Amino acid sequence: MSIFVDENTKVIYQGLTGSQGRFYGLRNRDYGTKVVGGTNPKKAGTDVDGIPVFASVADAVSETGANASCIFIPAPGVRDAVMEAAEGGIEFIVCITEGVPAHDEAWFFNKLKRDFPNVRLLGPNCPGIISPGKCNIGITAGEIAKPGGPVGIVSRSGTLTYQALYELKLQDIGVTTCVGIGGDPVPGTSFIDCLEAFEADPDTKAVMMIGEIGGSAEEEAAEFIKNKMSKPVVSYVAGVTAPAGKKMGHAGAIVSGGKGTAAAKMEALEAAGVRVGKNPTEAGELMVEVVRENGWA
Amino acid sequence: MDLLEYQGKQFFAQFGIPVSDGRPVTTVDEAVAAAEAVGYPVVVKAQVHAGGRGKAGGVKLANNADEVREHAGNILGLDISGHITHILWIEIASDISEEYYVSFTLDRSAKKHLGMLSKEGGVEIEQVAVENPDAIAKIWIDPVDGLTEAVCREWVLAANLNPSVTDGAVALLLKLYTAYTDGDADLAEINPLIVKTDGKVHALDAKVTLDNNADFRHEWAEYEATQVRDDREEAAHAKGLQYVGLDGTVGVIANGAGLAMSTLDVVNQAGGKPANFLDIGGGANAEVMAGALQVINDDPNVKSIFINIFGGITRGEEVAKGIIGALEMVDISAPIVIRLDGTNAEEGRALLAPHLSDKLVSKPTMLEAAAAAVELAKKN
Numbered sequence A: 001m002s003i004f005v006d007e008n009t010k011v012i013y014q015g016l017t018g019s020q021g022r023f024y025g026l027r028n029r030d031y032g033t034k035v036v037g038g039t040n041p042k043k044a045g046t047d048v049d050g051i052p053v054f055a056s057v058a059d060a061v062s063e064t065g066a067n068a069s070c071i072f073i074p075a076p077g078v079r080d081a082v083m084e085a086a087e088g089g090i091e092f093i094v095c096i097t098e099g100v101p102a103h104d105e106a107w108f109f110n111k112l113k114r115d116f117p118n119v120r121l122l123g124p125n126c127p128g129i130i131s132p133g134k135c136n137i138g139i140t141a142g143e144i145a146k147p148g149g150p151v152g153i154v155s156r157s158g159t160l161t162y163q164a165l166y167e168l169k170l171q172d173i174g175v176t177t178c179v180g181i182g183g184d185p186v187p188g189t190s191f192i193d194c195l196e197a198f199e200a201d202p203d204t205k206a207v208m209m210i211g212e213i214g215g216s217a218e219e220e221a222a223e224f225i226k227n228k229m230s231k232p233v234v235s236y237v238a239g240v241t242a243p244a245g246k247k248m249g250h251a252g253a254i255v256s257g258g259k260g261t262a263a264a265k266m267e268a269l270e271a272a273g274v275r276v277g278k279n280p281t282e283a284g285e286l287m288v289e290v291v292r293e294n295g296w297a
Numbered sequence B: 001m002d003l004l005e006y007q008g009k010q011f012f013a014q015f016g017i018p019v020s021d022g023r024p025v026t027t028v029d030e031a032v033a034a035a036e037a038v039g040y041p042v043v044v045k046a047q048v049h050a051g052g053r054g055k056a057g058g059v060k061l062a063n064n065a066d067e068v069r070e071h072a073g074n075i076l077g078l079d080i081s082g083h084i085t086h087i088l089w090i091e092i093a094s095d096i097s098e099e100y101y102v103s104f105t106l107d108r109s110a111k112k113h114l115g116m117l118s119k120e121g122g123v124e125i126e127q128v129a130v131e132n133p134d135a136i137a138k139i140w141i142d143p144v145d146g147l148t149e150a151v152c153r154e155w156v157l158a159a160n161l162n163p164s165v166t167d168g169a170v171a172l173l174l175k176l177y178t179a180y181t182d183g184d185a186d187l188a189e190i191n192p193l194i195v196k197t198d199g200k201v202h203a204l205d206a207k208v209t210l211d212n213n214a215d216f217r218h219e220w221a222e223y224e225a226t227q228v229r230d231d232r233e234e235a236a237h238a239k240g241l242q243y244v245g246l247d248g249t250v251g252v253i254a255n256g257a258g259l260a261m262s263t264l265d266v267v268n269q270a271g272g273k274p275a276n277f278l279d280i281g282g283g284a285n286a287e288v289m290a291g292a293l294q295v296i297n298d299d300p301n302v303k304s305i306f307i308n309i310f311g312g313i314t315r316g317e318e319v320a321k322g323i324i325g326a327l328e329m330v331d332i333s334a335p336i337v338i339r340l341d342g343t344n345a346e347e348g349r350a351l352l353a354p355h356l357s358d359k360l361v362s363k364p365t366m367l368e369a370a371a372a373a374v375e376l377a378k379k380n
Helices: A021-033 A059-066 A075-087 A100-115 A158-170 A191-200 A215-230 A262-272 A282-294 B003-014 B028-038 B065-075 B125-131 B149-158 B165-183 B213-218 B221-225 B230-238 B255-271 B286-297 B316-329 B345-355 B366-379
Strands: A010-014 A036-039 A051-054 A070-071 A092-095 A121-122 A128-131 A133-137 A150-156 A174-180 A206-212 A235-237 A275-277 B022-024 B042-046 B059-062 B086-092 B098-105 B112-118 B136-141 B186-195 B201-203 B207-210 B242-245 B250-252 B276-279 B304-311 B338-342 B360-362
Touching: A010 A021, A010 A059, A010 B286, A021 A036, A021 A051, A021 A070, A021 A133, A036 A059, A051 A059, A051 A121, A059 A075, A070 A075, A070 A133, A075 A092, A075 A100, A075 B213, A100 A121, A100 B112, A100 B213, A121 B213, A128 A150, A150 A191, A150 A282, A158 A174, A158 A206, A158 A282, A158 B255, A158 B304, A158 B338, A174 A191, A191 A215, A206 A215, A206 A262, A206 A282, A206 B255, A215 A235, A215 A262, A235 A262, A235 A282, A235 B255, A262 A275, A275 A282, A282 B028, A282 B366, B003 B022, B003 B086, B003 B165, B003 B186, B003 B207, B022 B028, B028 B042, B028 B065, B028 B086, B042 B065, B059 B065, B065 B086, B086 B136, B098 B125, B098 B165, B112 B125, B112 B149, B112 B165, B136 B149, B149 B165, B165 B186, B165 B201, B230 B242, B230 B286, B250 B255, B250 B286, B250 B366, B255 B276, B255 B304, B255 B366, B276 B286, B286 B304, B304 B316, B304 B345, B304 B366, B316 B338, B316 B345, B338 B345, B338 B366, B345 B360
Parallel strands: A010 A036, A010 A070, A036 A051, A070 A092, A092 A121, A150 A174, A150 A206, A206 A235, A235 A275, B250 B276, B250 B304, B304 B338, B338 B360
Antiparallel strands: A128 A133, A128 A174, B022 B086, B042 B059, B042 B086, B098 B112, B098 B186, B112 B136, B186 B201, B186 B207, B242 B276
8 A cells, every 4th residue: 555645646737838847747657647637727728748738726627537736836836836726626735846935835734724624735845755656746766666565755855765765676675655745844744644644554564764954843753653653663864964054955954053953853763763874875774674674575 | 044133124114113213334434424314322233144243342332423433443344253244234222121022933843933022132032941931922823814913912911011012012013923924034033122211112123034935026135135155155156056165175966955965974974074065956957067066166175076966856867968068167176976876877877987087986876975085085
């Protein structure tokens, strides 16, 4: 099994007619994802390599039965795009776009929670989600992931996620679902949302969690792992050597007032029984150990 | 983006928040003219992106033109925690009867806006939070609801401010919340928020951090112009690169913030010191890579360069073309170690193969590449 998406997920691309939307929409389709449409009010009735373009999300949903959307709209339009997706009947919204204002994120996070409690938003500023062999929504290179299980992955960083998928594949270890929650201050889906879903998924036997400096999401996840998770978790936290007060690329990645350091996060995770690697490779090796020890692959 | 105090006050004034009359100046003569215009006594304040200005001698009261001349002369050029003072803010002095604290910021954990209000202002709020946490009235605001007047009033009452200023405080805090949200601030803080001897509530200081992601809907060029960056950061910024200068010898280029941070970690673990953080980001192409290499190459401390790319949104052949193109454009003095993997990595490595030499090395894994880059940095 997988979490959040599976082989029946039907996806539309908001921004399919743009260069990034087209590139990844077609890649995702080539991977086997059910890409059923795109939206662009000015290009309704046309198609992108056979994928029909609709005027609105609502039109696309009623014509195709889509239940997921992937947003490649530039940052100024993301707030409207997210709400259009929710209002149009989409249940799972993946927002790839980076550079979305924090106030917009805080607003639509709370708006969705209140008015569309059954809608899940992933991102913004995330690489998307892949359930290898079933569904790939976003910018992950599908060929670097081995289908199956027993590992589930959740990560704040895109490229480190790819790294993890790749290292597991080299060891012939499969992944049920890999979720990139993104590096922004208000991610639609949190570590805990994913950990909870992995805990409930019978095919996921162990979870790899990749964090980074800034905020307290890793510490909150550690608390959840300690109290609510039976499955083993392996982790890596990027930014051990990041200086305080300097924002490291991601809007959320900053050590401020001595809070949000990688050391504190790793300590909290270790105290919760998580095996923590000091670099992505070591974390990969730890996961391989866990899988082999238990005879899961 | 952090604003200077005077910019923060101008920002507040746009939203109707009362601030002291003042002028930003850059010379002693301008300082005197500004003081004459706003009226004595004035406060001469250094405008730098650093705290502790008062202790460093960067804030002085002046009662007449001679005193303005003296203080302005002393403060212009003053080094405050490594920041040289180029701008002064000359503002009319205020008669203070009480000093409070207020701020709005995003609580990432609660995913709501957090307002903090305290009658113990004028000192570090972190100190108040530790010594007397009950003295801070906190409020969590759902961005969809915003801050209503009724809720704001309850909040002010909870903070036990002088009851005579309740109405004035509520009015100012509502405006501050609007400045924080409509102005796209990550932080809007007033410390101290003062009550003047005439009973009016007034922002005596302004600490504002704006969200750069929202610059498309604001006119922030003026604030941008006074941002202080080192030369390397300036050059990188001009090329639209995410760059943070550090003090080591291994230049780092990676795609993705997480991988770039991780690259710094592995360089350290291999016994080296990174010279920078540089994320070439999502859709990086040949031009972006060339720009990144140029920025690194211009850093005299760099003894080797570690390019760590795992392709997701950045395709391997684009990276390879960028490196090859950059090598044709600029004479890269330091040796380069490349680790290329992910989307179209095979195509990228094939393109690079004929160019490999002692000065352009390819390594299959991140740890091997880090070790090689550190070794080369030490050898040079």
